[in-house]
Amino acid sequence: MEFGPHLILAVLEGLVQASVLTLTALGLSLVFGVMRVVNVAHGEFFMLGAVFAYWVASWMGGPAAIGFVAALIIAPVLAGLLAVACDWLILRRLDYDPERTIVATIGMLYVIQQVTLMTYGPDAHPVTPPFNHRLAIPWFEFTENGFEFYYPWGLSTTSYKLFVIFAAMVARMGIWLLMAKSKLGLILRATQLDGETAQAFGIPVERVYAFVFGLGAALAAVGAVLIVPIQQAHYLMGHDPLLLSFIVVIIGGLGSLRGTVVAAILIGMSNGVISVFFTPTLAKILATLLVAFVLVYRPQGLFGAKPA
Amino acid sequence: MLHLGLIAALVLLQFILPAYHHGNLARIMVLSVFAMGYNIMFGYAGLLSLGHAMFFTAGMYGMGLSVRLWDIPVGPAFVIGIFAAAALSLVVGLLALRTIGVAFMIVTLMFSQAVFLTILYFNPITRGDEGFVIAQQVRQIAGLDLSNPTTRYFAALILFAICLLAVLWLVRSRAGRVLIAIRENEERARLLGYDTWAHKLAAVVMSGTMAGAAGAAYGVLFGSVGASFAEVPFSILPLLYVLLGGPGTVIGPFVGTLFMFYLRDLSSSLTDAHMLVAGVVLILLTLFARRGIMGIVRERWLKWLP
Numbered sequence: 001m002e003f004g005p006h007l008i009l010a011v012l013e014g015l016v017q018a019s020v021l022t023l024t025a026l027g028l029s030l031v032f033g034v035m036r037v038v039n040v041a042h043g044e045f046f047m048l049g050a051v052f053a054y055w056v057a058s059w060m061g062g063p064a065a066i067g068f069v070a071a072l073i074i075a076p077v078l079a080g081l082l083a084v085a086c087d088w089l090i091l092r093r094l095d096y097d098p099e100r101t102i103v104a105t106i107g108m109l110y111v112i113q114q115v116t117l118m119t120y121g122p123d124a125h126p127v128t129p130p131f132n133h134r135l136a137i138p139w140f141e142f143t144e145n146g147f148e149f150y151y152p153w154g155l156s157t158t159s160y161k162l163f164v165i166f167a168a169m170v171a172r173m174g175i176w177l178l179m180a181k182s183k184l185g186l187i188l189r190a191t192q193l194d195g196e197t198a199q200a201f202g203i204p205v206e207r208v209y210a211f212v213f214g215l216g217a218a219l220a221a222v223g224a225v226l227i228v229p230i231q232q233a234h235y236l237m238g239h240d241p242l243l244l245s246f247i248v249v250i251i252g253g254l255g256s257l258r259g260t261v262v263a264a265i266l267i268g269m270s271n272g273v274i275s276v277f278f279t280p281t282l283a284k285i286l287a288t289l290l291v292a293f294v295l296v297y298r299p300q301g302l303f304g305a306k307p308a
Numbered sequence: 309m310l311h312l313g314l315i316a317a318l319v320l321l322q323f324i325l326p327a328y329h330h331g332n333l334a335r336i337m338v339l340s341v342f343a344m345g346y347n348i349m350f351g352y353a354g355l356l357s358l359g360h361a362m363f364f365t366a367g368m369y370g371m372g373l374s375v376r377l378w379d380i381p382v383g384p385a386f387v388i389g390i391f392a393a394a395a396l397s398l399v400v401g402l403l404a405l406r407t408i409g410v411a412f413m414i415v416t417l418m419f420s421q422a423v424f425l426t427i428l429y430f431n432p433i434t435r436g437d438e439g440f441v442i443a444q445q446v447r448q449i450a451g452l453d454l455s456n457p458t459t460r461y462f463a464a465l466i467l468f469a470i471c472l473l474a475v476l477w478l479v480r481s482r483a484g485r486v487l488i489a490i491r492e493n494e495e496r497a498r499l500l501g502y503d504t505w506a507h508k509l510a511a512v513v514m515s516g517t518m519a520g521a522a523g524a525a526y527g528v529l530f531g532s533v534g535a536s537f538a539e540v541p542f543s544i545l546p547l548l549y550v551l552l553g554g555p556g557t558v559i560g561p562f563v564g565t566l567f568m569f570y571l572r573d574l575s576s577s578l579t580d581a582h583m584l585v586a587g588v589v590l591i592l593l594t595l596f597a598r599r600g601i602m603g604i605v606r607e608r609w610l611k612w613l614p
Contacts, residue, residue: 093595098409099409114583
């Protein structure tokens with residue numbers, strides 16, 4: 001393949017990765033923004049989304065589309081409820097102290113991961129996509145007959161991948177509507193600005209925290225359900241999304257949802273593109289070092305305006 | 309006195325323990341050196357690092373690569389490993405200490421991850437995930453074969469004793485007291501005229517160097533060097549050991565390592581998912597026992613415990 005078609009392919013793959021990453025990172029960012037705690041177990045809720053999706057889809061049977069739609073609804077709800085339970089049983093008792101919360105969520109990470117290993121097993125399982133048409137993409141070239149379109153071999157995508165990009169956009173719109181337009185969003189933003197004052201105005205801050213923790217986990221799970229027909233469900237799959245979400249949330253500016261979305265698209269795309277042309281390991285080394293230096297020299301993030 | 313007693317008890321145990329526990333205890337002593345290094349930063353200076361595996365592997369690969377690539381004898385290679393860890397901890401300290409709190413944890417995590425990925429990236433030199441073996445015939449210092457269980461035990465014990473006494477000396481020194489002051493209230497320590505930044509940097513370098521010594525020793529004594537020692541769980545383990553044993557106590561890291569090692573050993577007969585125990589213990593400790601075993605002992609009975 002020539003450079004042009006290769007680049008298009010890389011951009012498309014990057015867009016799919018970026019779409020899922022925005023959802024996962026939004027979940028982490030929301031939790032950090034409102035609750036001021038870092039959820040190290042976030043990647044495990046992502047993994048649970050994928051594993052629940054596999055269970056729901058295989059339990060429903062029938063046509064792939066029904067199983068997938070059911071998984072898309074049930075898996076995030078289950079992951080979210082589990083997160084609410086973790087918040088209520090553990091984090092609330094720690095008074096959301098930042099350092100102790102990190103240690104406790106590290107513990108949660110291993111408990112969730114290892115329990116999944118014991119029940120779901122060490123193998124990866126696929127979920128059938130609801131639809132999967134191969135779509136060839138045309139490319140042009142200049143021949144002696146002038147400008148011509150043709151379909152290069154290997155340059156194609158699937159309808160499902162386009163659906164992932166679209167669905168992630170819808171979910172992002174949903175989050176934006178929730179935060180900017182609804183009463184609940186107002187409550188969340190009030191809690192984020194000043195928890196104590198919010199409590200003084202009669203907002204049940206503890207319940208808001210539990211809800212946000214659950215919502216963050218559910219968002220990660222939605223991302224996982226979307227990706228699981230492309231990438232199989234495996235008990236260790238939470239590791240990369242966790243690190244990438246960290247990277248995105250920090251570069252986008254801690255607690256800034258808009259910065260998170262911009263950074264997720266940027267990181268997801270460049271990760272996809274760099275991985276196609278260079279090795280993925282090099283891409284990851286550069287990304288982790290970038291994060292460390294952003295935190296050291298620009299703690300408000302690359303897009304955050306106000307100092308943290 | 310208590311600490312000399314512990315060392316004496318460990319010398320005695322060498323002669324009476326059955327082979328299996330004897331081998332375990334050598335491993336526990338090396339790992340508790342790692343945890344003691346961690347404790348200098350976390351327990352005394354109050355700096356929570358999530359990337360201590362990078363110092364451990366710096367020592368390990370500093371030692372291992374000088375043996376593998378340049379055929380340097382194990383003794384000098386061990387010293388090179390310690391210097392490699394000291395250099396890395398100086399650089400990381402200079403950068404990471406510009407941040408505090410949660411940002412500090414994430415910066416250390418990211419640097420550690422970068423070290424892990426770098427090891428994978430230079431796979432032809434480091435052998436990546438597979439790692440490499442330090443051949444048995446080169447694992448000797450001054451004619452003593454370090455792969456022999458008895459010499460190995462004593463080598464581990466000597467390293468452990470040196471580090472234990474060094475930490476004891478540190479916490480009794482002025483610098484150690486300044487570190488505790490920083491942990492309790494950094495602002496106040498600075499107001500009293502102490503250079504808190506220099507003290508914190510010194511704590512990071514000492515902590516990283518001790519972790520590196522443990523890494524180099526692990527490579528020499530058990531003969532294996534690998535990228536798995538650089539992964540995230542290996543940064544969590546010293547945190548777990550110190551939290552369990554008691555942060556800010558001199559023998560806490562050893563107690564925590566000992567308990568955790570055997571807890572894992574016992575649970576391995578029940579399930580393969582060995583990190584499950586680590587996770588449960590971490591949650592329970594943060595919820596119910598923030599001071600760890602020796603911390604509780606100090607609170608209840610032995611007020612003088614350093």
